Amino acid sequence: MLVTGRVWKFGDNINTDLMQPVEAILKPVDEQPRYAFSANRPGWSDLVRQGDIIVGGRNFGTGSGRPAARVLLQLGIAAIVADSIPGLFFRNCVNYGMPALQCAGFHASVDEGDVIEINLGQSRVTNTRTGQAFDGTKIPEQLFRLMSSGGVFRLLEREGFLEPEAAG
Amino acid sequence: MAMTMVEKILARAAGRTAVKPGEIVNVAVDTTVLIDLNFYHGYWHEFKKIADSERVVVIFDHIVPPKDLQSAEALKRGRNFIKRFGIDRVHDVGPRMGISHQLIADEAYALPGSVLACIDSHTCSAGAFNCLARGMGNPEMVFITAKGTTWFWVAETIQYRLEGTLSPEVSAKDIFLRIANEYGDHANYNVEFVGSAIAQLSLNARRTLATMCSEISVEFVVFEADSKVVEHVRARTARPFEPQFADAGARYANIRTIDLAAIEPMVAWPDSVVRNSRPVGEARGVSIDQAFIGSCANGTLDDLAVAAQILKDRKVASTVTLIVTPGSQAIYAEAVKRGYVETLVAAGAVVTSSTCGACAGLHMGVLAAGERCITASTRNFRGRMGSPEAEIFMGSPATVAASAIRGEIADPRQFIGGRG
Numbered sequence: 001m002l003v004t005g006r007v008w009k010f011g012d013n014i015n016t017d018l019m020q021p022v023e024a025i026l027k028p029v030d031e032q033p034r035y036a037f038s039a040n041r042p043g044w045s046d047l048v049r050q051g052d053i054i055v056g057g058r059n060f061g062t063g064s065g066r067p068a069a070r071v072l073l074q075l076g077i078a079a080i081v082a083d084s085i086p087g088l089f090f091r092n093c094v095n096y097g098m099p100a101l102q103c104a105g106f107h108a109s110v111d112e113g114d115v116i117e118i119n120l121g122q123s124r125v126t127n128t129r130t131g132q133a134f135d136g137t138k139i140p141e142q143l144f145r146l147m148s149s150g151g152v153f154r155l156l157e158r159e160g161f162l163e164p165e166a167a168g
Numbered sequence: 169m170a171m172t173m174v175e176k177i178l179a180r181a182a183g184r185t186a187v188k189p190g191e192i193v194n195v196a197v198d199t200t201v202l203i204d205l206n207f208y209h210g211y212w213h214e215f216k217k218i219a220d221s222e223r224v225v226v227i228f229d230h231i232v233p234p235k236d237l238q239s240a241e242a243l244k245r246g247r248n249f250i251k252r253f254g255i256d257r258v259h260d261v262g263p264r265m266g267i268s269h270q271l272i273a274d275e276a277y278a279l280p281g282s283v284l285a286c287i288d289s290h291t292c293s294a295g296a297f298n299c300l301a302r303g304m305g306n307p308e309m310v311f312i313t314a315k316g317t318t319w320f321w322v323a324e325t326i327q328y329r330l331e332g333t334l335s336p337e338v339s340a341k342d343i344f345l346r347i348a349n350e351y352g353d354h355a356n357y358n359v360e361f362v363g364s365a366i367a368q369l370s371l372n373a374r375r376t377l378a379t380m381c382s383e384i385s386v387e388f389v390v391f392e393a394d395s396k397v398v399e400h401v402r403a404r405t406a407r408p409f410e411p412q413f414a415d416a417g418a419r420y421a422n423i424r425t426i427d428l429a430a431i432e433p434m435v436a437w438p439d440s441v442v443r444n445s446r447p448v449g450e451a452r453g454v455s456i457d458q459a460f461i462g463s464c465a466n467g468t469l470d471d472l473a474v475a476a477q478i479l480k481d482r483k484v485a486s487t488v489t490l491i492v493t494p495g496s497q498a499i500y501a502e503a504v505k506r507g508y509v510e511t512l513v514a515a516g517a518v519v520t521s522s523t524c525g526a527c528a529g530l531h532m533g534v535l536a537a538g539e540r541c542i543t544a545s546t547r548n549f550r551g552r553m554g555s556p557e558a559e560i561f562m563g564s565p566a567t568v569a570a571s572a573i574r575g576e577i578a579d580p581r582q583f584i585g586g587r588g
Contacts, residue, residue, distance in 0.1 A: 013353065013440050015440075017547075017549040017550070017551055017552050018549070018550065018551070021556065022528065022530065022551060022554070026238060028209070029209075032210075039551050039556035040550070058355070059353040059355045059442065062355070062383075062442075063289060063547070064288075064289045064547075065287045065289045065303040065304065065305045065306070066305075067210075067305065084355045085355065086353070086355040087302065087323075087355075087356065088289055088302070088303045088304070088385075091304060091305055091308055092307065092308075095305060095307035140321065142319060143192065143319070143321070152307045152310065152311045153310070156213075156310065156311060156315075160217075161216060161217060161314035162213045162215060162216065163213070163214040163215075163216060
């Protein structure tokens with residue numbers, strides 16, 4: 001699975017409440033994305049384009065179980081690369097089908113606006129501006145399959161556990 | 169192969185003789201806790217079938233009683249689910265109401281040596297009972313409810329050895345803030361707490377420490393099941409359980425010793441607890457508009473007791489709103505019986521019914537722009553308790569109570585113990 005896109009750069013300890021503020025979590029699903037990062041980057045949700053990639057620092061996605069990964073998918077984010085991603089946010093990425101790669105040290109080598117290429121299957125990310133390539137933490141096959149095939153809702157609908165509906 | 173506590177619990181749940189860091193293990197989930205949020209629009213998925221109603225617990229906690237139509241509809245959806253699938257272990261609005269992690273502890277849903285799943289990030293709270301518990305997010309809770317299984321990516325473990333004696337005016341919250349300040353985030357690491365000082369910590373104090381580990385992004389946190397834990401659980405459930413202890417020679421990424429005698433009251437500055445706390449003296453004089461004691465971390469009877477002790481025959485400053493939210497209605501009732509509620513109300517506190525409430529910025533204590541709060545709850549992210557332009561400092565219930573009296577962040581040792 002190859003993803004190429006323009007980078008939005010965020011720092012260390014970016015939390016789920018910044019991605020999906022409390023005023024957004026109980027709004028109708030379609031209205032939630034515009035609040036993303038409104039506290040730390042006002043106006044960002046209007047600037048982000050389909051296929052863009054977020055590069056975070058350490059501990060990207062710390063915090064709550066709220067569906068912040070889904071909000072970023074709704075905004076068109078195609079993948080997340082961060083120096084480290086805590087378990088809860090990583091699980092939400094896997095289960096919503098958001099490609100997410102942990103790659104220690106990559107953050108420092110990227111500028112906002114760079115175009116990067118991620119080979120998720122090989123857990124490798126390349127900065128096309130500098131040509132520099134990094135190997136991230138290898139994503140186990142079982143998780144890679146779930147992450148790259150749209151997550152758990154489709155799986156559960158296929159297997160007859162859920163009434164079919166749009167993933168939420 | 170010698171294993172850590174976490175590895176042994178995972179191995180048991182996976183039906184394997186051993187697991188090691190880096191592996192994916194597929195496990196049966198022993199206890200599945202659904203809360204009101206699972207039944208909200210945007211979260212809820214209609215099930216055709218579920219794995220096992222005997223393993224499911226339903227607890228309404230985040231917005232109870234319902235504050236609006238949307239909340240009311242979510243609870244109704246939850247009640248339909250409970251009825252349709254015949255769920256017995258239920259905590260609806262009423263006398264059995266409470267914050268899920270408090271009830272998971274008090275009702276012994278957290279069985280030593282078992283695996284427990286819930287949507288909420290503070291589910292790691294149950295680690296105080298040697299239970300491998302964590303927040304999962306909504307899609308995964310739907311998956312686990314349907315299939316009864318999940319996967320874990322086995323992480324390395326950091327062991328904390330707690331030694332020495334804690335001063336009476338210092339609490340588990342201060343221990344946590346000290347660890348978070350010194351060692352930063354623990355993303356992709358498990359944490360085990362052991363050591364001679366654990367025995368002196370109440371189950372409530374251990375749970376505060378375990379709950380707060382969510383704030384440093386641990387994968388799992390577990391304590392050993394000592395006699396206190398085993399007696400607590402045996403007195404409350406007939407379900408079988410098998411505590412797990414680390415093997416001699418288990419491999420740790422790091423072993424760190426914390427001397428509890430050296431810890432003083434700590435305060436976290438707004439937005440994060442990661443490397444962001446200092447001794448309370450350095451925050452002295454910071455004025456506050458709101459003070460909050462509650463949540464799954466600090467709504468215990470111990471927390472209400474220390475607040476009442478400090479506030480007895482004193483008054484909350486006229487410029488401060490003090491909100492106290494017991495962790496469960498059972499705790500509330502006991503606090504009434506012991507006179508804590510009378511003391512708190514006489515001092516000027518607002519004591520609310522049990523819910524996540526102000527901690528999650530959802531209702532009963534939301535902050536406006538420009539307001540400053542000191543909280544004994546779980547989380548101080550920007551915007552967590554309301555406006556992103558509000559500031560959230562964090563301290564122990566004692567520090568919060570002392571600050572409420574002074575109208576500014578204050579050292580609880582002025583009111584109890586130590587220096588007079």
